[in-house]
Amino acid sequence: MNFTYPKSEKLKSKKTIDLLFSEGKSVSKFPLRLVYIESDYGIATDSEQKIKMGVSVSKKYFKHAVDRNYFKRVLRETYRLNKHLLTENLDKPYAFMFFYQTKERLTYQEIETKTIQLFEKFLVQIKKEE
Structure with a gap:
């Protein structure tokens, strides 16, 4: 299992980010939110290339x-360690934006458990849509 977060996996395309905010669907597990959209990258056969991920924390709260x-950094790290939940269960490529949305300062362990719950909730929602 590859626990990396390479540059090729980072969401940087302005076009894709705009699409995420205009047409993306979201799933939440307070205080985390995952906005996603099915993407049409010319993706290689690597399972790691199925995902483009960006993170965001609001200036309003911090x-x-x-x-x-x-x-x-905490969001990226929890994603990096738990992305196997996504890569093993996704057939199509997706672009994600991962948000931290509260003033509360949760511990790393709390954020990691919420991340796992959020990914599981996302996978359930994807199965419903198919």
């Missing part, structure tokens, strides 16, 4: 960049 950066 005024200082230091705090926002800390939570972005």
Whole structure:
């Protein structure tokens, strides 16, 4: 199992990000939210290339960049360690934006358990849509 978060997996395309916000669907597990859209990348056969992921923490809740950066690092890390839940169960490529949406300062363990629950909820929703 590959626990990496390579540059090729990072969501950087402005077009895709705009699509996420205009047409994307979302799933939430307070305080985390995952906005997703099925993407049409020319994706290789690598299972890791099925996903493009971006993270975001609101300036509204965390005024200082230091705090926002800390939570972005935590989100990236919880994604990196648990992305196998997504890659093993997805057939099509997806683009995701991962949000932390509260003023509460949750611990790493709390965020990780919420991330796992969120990914499981996402997979259930995807199965319903098919």
